[in-house]
Amino acid sequence: MTGLGAVFRPQLPPERMREVARLADETGLEELWLWEDCFREGGISAAAAALAWTERVRIGVGLLPVPLRNVAITAMEVATLERMFPGRAIVGVGHGVQDWMAQVGARPESPLTLLREHLTALRALLNGDRITTTGRYVTLDDVALDWPPKGEVKLLAGATGPRTLRLSGEAADGTILHAGTPPEGVRRARRLIDEGRKSATRTDPHKVVVYLLTATGPDAVTRLRAELTAEGLSSVPNLGVSGDAAAVAKAVERLTDAGADTVILQPTGDEPDPEGFVRWVAEEVRPLVV
Incomplete structure (x- = not known):
């Protein structure tokens, strides 16, 4: 089944x-995602609070910018979340x-x-390894x-x-694609991801998470158009969706057909x-997404 979530x-x-x-948590949403955008909320502190306030919903952080973070700190914080809230934190890192x-x-x-x-050092630390390395x-x-x-x-890694x-x-172990990624962009991303997996002889599953810019309500078309224009994306075809639950479910299906495993509205x-x-x-949307 396609994973579905929403962004705070x-x-x-x-x-x-x-x-x-x-x-x-109460409505049964599978995933709630948070962003560590400069200069707004901190990703790990927000995720820890959201996890503590809830019982079952998974909390995604998409993403932690690695230039801001020493890898040891990233590992300590991710490990702490996982030990306190096993299986409920999803963490992505990126440029x-x-x-x-x-x-x-x-x-x-x-x-x-x-x-x-x-990524290399973070994986090793989270595996419990003892690391000595000198890189750039x-x-x-x-x-x-x-x-x-x-x-x-x-x-997960954010990638464009x-x-x-x-x-x-x-x-x-997975890739996060931003909301400027139309279905054809997901297909292209999957091909490139698979090239990397082949070079590393990886055969384990690789989850692709895609954000879908979504607007509903009486002014949905206007709000969606305004945001796409502000982001310089108004000329990209098949990007974003406005309308009722059925229209959104169809847009989700187009992304999953292109290779997405999880779509975050x-x-x-x-x-x-x-x-x-x-x-x-x-x-309303979840029951229509298979």
């Missing part, structure tokens, strides 16, 4: 998250928005090298977690360009009723 947009203040998370990274003096010369080194960006000297996860943690998509297939930044959006996804 960071345009909302953090104090709004409690009600949205609890509603996601981050390079302009934002430059604002805080963290923009790397080679984002791809940094992500490769980070990641340096560890006899580092191991005292409290590694008890089970395997699936690591061809080289990063291949790296995700090679070094990550992303409300517009000006969604007037975030709680109502989550309830609508769980109670």
